[in-house]
Amino acid sequence: MKDYIEELMAQVKAKNPAEPEFHQAVQEVVESLVLVLEKHPEYRHAKILERMIEPERVIMFRVPWLDDNGNVQINRGFRIEMNSAIGPYKGGLRFHPSVNLGILKFLAFEQVFKNSLTTLPMGGGKGGSDFDPKGKSDNEVMRFCQSFMTELYRHIGPNTDVPAGDIGVGAREIGYLFGQYKRLKNEFTGVLTGKGLNWGGSLIRPEATGYGSVYFAAEMLATRGETLEGKVCLVSGSGNVAQYTVEKLIELGAKVVTLSDSSGYIYDEEGIDREKLDFVMELKNVRRGRIREYAEKYKSAVYTEHDPSLDYNPLWNHKADCAFPSATQNEINGKDAQNLINNGVYLVSEGANMPTTLEGVNIFLENKILYGPGKAANAGGVAVSGLEMTQNSIRMSWSREEVDRHLQTIMKNIHKTCVETAERFGVPGNYVAGANIGGFLKVADAMMDQGVV
Numbered sequence: 284m285k286d287y288i289e290e291l292m293a294q295v296k297a298k299n300p301a302e303p304e305f306h307q308a309v310q311e312v313v314e315s316l317v318l319v320l321e322k323h324p325e326y327r328h329a330k331i332l333e334r335m336i337e338p339e340r341v342i343m344f345r346v347p348w349l350d351d352n353g354n355v356q357i358n359r360g361f362r363i364e365m366n367s368a369i370g371p372y373k374g375g376l377r378f379h380p381s382v383n384l385g386i387l388k389f390l391a392f393e394q395v396f397k398n399s400l401t402t403l404p405m406g407g408g409k410g411g412s413d414f415d416p417k418g419k420s421d422n423e424v425m426r427f428c429q430s431f432m433t434e435l436y437r438h439i440g441p442n443t444d445v446p447a448g449d450i451g452v453g454a455r456e457i458g459y460l461f462g463q464y465k466r467l468k469n470e471f472t473g474v475l476t477g478k479g480l481n482w483g484g485s486l487i488r489p490e491a492t493g494y495g496s497v498y499f500a501a502e503m504l505a506t507r508g509e510t511l512e513g514k515v516c517l518v519s520g521s522g523n524v525a526q527y528t529v530e531k532l533i534e535l536g537a538k539v540v541t542l543s544d545s546s547g548y549i550y551d552e553e554g555i556d557r558e559k560l561d562f563v564m565e566l567k568n569v570r571r572g573r574i575r576e577y578a579e580k581y582k583s584a585v586y587t588e589h590d591p592s593l594d595y596n597p598l599w600n601h602k603a604d605c606a607f608p609s610a611t612q613n614e615i616n617g618k619d620a621q622n623l624i625n626n627g628v629y630l631v632s633e634g635a636n637m638p639t640t641l642e643g644v645n646i647f648l649e650n651k652i653l654y655g656p657g658k659a660a661n662a663g664g665v666a667v668s669g670l671e672m673t674q675n676s677i678r679m680s681w682s683r684e685e686v687d688r689h690l691q692t693i694m695k696n697i698h699k700t701c702v703e704t705a706e707r708f709g710v711p712g713n714y715v716a717g718a719n720i721g722g723f724l725k726v727a728d729a730m731m732d733q734g735v736v
């Protein structure tokens with residue numbers, strides 16, 4: 284089995300050069316799947332894993348647009364349609380200058396397992412562009428979104444591929460994208476999720492990823508007879524996921540002491556309360572400012588500028604009980620993971636996708652902390668996207684309470700799947716193996732049923 288994995292990883296690297304994030308995501312999954320492939324040679328025989336690491340389709344396109352000065356700008360657009368064995372492709376769009384093929388392939392690959400864990404019928408996909416919405420006017424963002432959708436619209440549809448938001452794609456961008464799709468297709472359908480409430484969106488969708496990650500953390504703590512009440516929490520990021528993670532943590536009586544953006548982070552030893560969170564939401568969602576301003580307004584907070592010369596992130600070096608990485612991939616390296624453990628952190632719930640390097644993951648597993656990997660812990664976002672698709676199909680809108688109840692049940696079920704699967708395969712308490720194997724089995728069985736396609 285060791286030879287098989289080494290050979291597979293060598294092939295992945297040779298066939299997908301210069302895509303380190305994709306290699307990392309595959310490596311983590313493959314290591315967990317050894318336990319399954321040993322028990323089920325039929326999956327190996329049918330080359331299920333080899334098929335899963337090859338996207339069903341990759342679309343890459345030019346996105347030309349005019350800036351406010353009348354200059355021509357050109358970005359690159361992508362959509363990775365990774366796997367449709369259990370439902371239409373589903374996954375977010377990311378607009379960020381760091382976006383490239385390898386990053387989107389890692390995200391699409393993870394999405395397949397995550398969507399399977401939600402119990403809803405959704406395949407996996409991901410897309411986006413190297414466009415940077417930061418510093419652009421609303422009109423520039425609109426023109427970019429319209430140009431992006433002018434190509435993407437022919438590849439997606441409510442029964443084919445249903446994109447959503449991710450980094451840099453929030454309510455504003457989804458609105459512009461949806462408007463252009465509707466215009467081109469002359470159809471009002473649920474082709475995107477994260478829509479506005481009065482045109483097909485679902486209540487709780489903006490909150491879902493952050494709330495879900497906290498619900499997942501609460502489930503993990505419950506296995507040790509504990510709750511979030513009074514826990515000191517480190518949260519990174521200050522976007523959609525981070526904001527609603529903090530909101531739910533405050534509601535459950537925890538004390539959040541950090542937030543960040545790509546320029547730096549704030550540490551507020553008195554804790555971020557409701558009023559301070561409202562300030563952050565206005566700062567980030569309306570004024571589109573920097574987190575530094577938090578420390579200018581609240582004297583209990585200290586701002587630390589991002590220092591690229593450091594080989595660790597000081598945000599993860601404070602005394603705390605729980606950590607909720609909610610910014611981006613690989614924001615916790617081996618040193619950060621060790622710092623977290625040394626500072627007393629014994630629960631990590633990943634709101635972001637793959638925020639921890641492989642070295643960091645191994646440190647969490649060796650220390651046997653409660654470690655909820657992103658594909659399980661942040662699945663609440665796509666789960667409520669799935670509920671938005673259901674509401675669109677039946678042309679009904681559910682109440683806030685109803686959607687939240689579904690979300691809580693789904694997060695409980697994902698947690699249960701992880702725990703039970705890890706136990707069944709002889710690695711109790713290992714949520715990484717539980718999530719990877721639990722997500723894999725459903726997709727693998729569907730692929731077996733559907734033949735070699």
Ligand code: NDP
Pocket residue numbers: 448449450451452453492520521522523524525543544545546609610611612634635636661662664665
């Ligand atoms: P937002 O764009 O709303 O916020 C992203 C936050 O992370 C911002 O504070 C941003 O700072 C910071 N950030 C982004 N890139 C970097 C970087 N390279 N270094 C440091 N900080 C960075 O995105 P979301 O909150 O939606 O997404 C956050 C994470 O959660 C991502 O990993 C995403 O894939 C994941 N996720 C999101 C879901 C959703 O429903 N939105 C669902 C599941 C996972 P700045 O403003 O300076 O760029």
